Amino acid sequence: MTNRSNNLRSVAVQTGVVGVLIGIWTLVWATGIFHESALPSPLAVLRAFGMELRTWRLTNDLVVSLFRVSCGFSIAVALGIPTGLWLGRVAASREALLPLINFFRNLSPLAWIPFAILWFGVGDAATIFLIFLAVYFPVALATIAAVGSIPAVYFRVARAYGLTGVEGLSKVTLPAIMPQIITTLRVTAGLAWLIDVAAEMVAGRDGLGFAVMDSRNGLRTDLLIVQMIVIGLIGVTMDRVLMRLTRIPSVQWGYQR
């Protein structure tokens, strides 16, 4: 069987599964076990979706949330990787700071919400700060581990061929850890998205998390389901986008063994 027809088949199967799920949902709804406001019909959800699109509210919240998650995630990665490289290469700094990083990694970023609001107020900055906390520590730790697992022979080769300093970093250390970094980015991007929604539920005046809270307060379960679907789909899409990084030829080796 060709790759293409394989793909077609898996898409068909997956669509089928979603169809069955919607079927069960419709069936449960039709029995009337749940009150209409506790479980809206698929049709009502579709109608709510159309309404949301017309009023642009969903789009607005989506843009706001995506902005926050990209900011928080980018800053955390941009600082987390250098931190990890530094701690990974310098044993003394690692000894001093590793316990601290482990501590903060195990502290749920949501515990910071009160301080985030006190320091940054309600809005973009507080959420970005929380996303940063969720991503920075795992990225730093994963980078430390990745640097530690680089075979010594690469550094010897680098030295023998005069790759030192910045060149050693950009042509040896970074490419050597890139496969693991990409895996870490995929994991932490999911984490960032979870934290974004959670943070907006508490510390937001807009964004998808706030929209979820708003729907809850208005008992708009039809809207709630629309928002849940969008949140889930965005998470999946982000992972798909990051997964594309694994197709870069110079990182392929990391996924072949």
Next chain:
Amino acid sequence: MSGPNLTLTNVSRWFGAVEVLRDISLAIGDGEFVALVGPSGCGKTTLLNILSGDDQPSSGSVDRQSRMRMVYQQDGLFPWQTVAENIALGLRHLIDPAELQSQIGQMVRLIQLEGFEDHYPHQLSGGMRQRVELARALAGKSDILLLDEPFSSLDYLTRLRLRHELARLLHERPRTVVLVTHDIEEAAQLADRVIVLTERPAQIRRELRIRTPRPRDLTQPEVVQATRVILAELGIETEDATVGESQ
């Protein structure tokens, strides 16, 4: 063969309380091919690391006159670089891109991997990877080639083929070579001088000159005889087997 290129004088190496090398003196001449053989774990690789400067002797001195390149057992290539990029590492002194490309092409032709320039190491067989390693080490200007069991991860036939390949490459691009190996035939077939080391702490047990000009076949009388002598020195075959040996 002119003056020594690489000299060890009374080199000893301790790792904590473990003595790995004891009082090793060795002068390797320009263009000479020296093989170091010995029981596994005897300190061959430590000796090579001292020769390369990756390790320092606990006592004694190393006199190193020239640029050296090392070829590793396996996976010494950067997996994130293509064949051409890996070979280009050995040519970093070249500034002119056209010159660089032409030299890369030349090396690729030399190891007969035309068409594989843009392949990554994981897309090559073990034998092909070691050929690229050799090309990287031989590209550009270096004087000494250190080979750390370069063919030990390969199957027997590939190993035999790569020995010929190495002999041919050295004919094209002569270098002073130090080969560390536990493959006695390999040492006897390739080297001008075989140095047999003792169990740890490694000392020089025997030096053996092989005068038949390189490249040699595995079945040439002096190669066979040298193999016998080395086997006897390592206590694997009895002295009886070395009847007819001429030192």
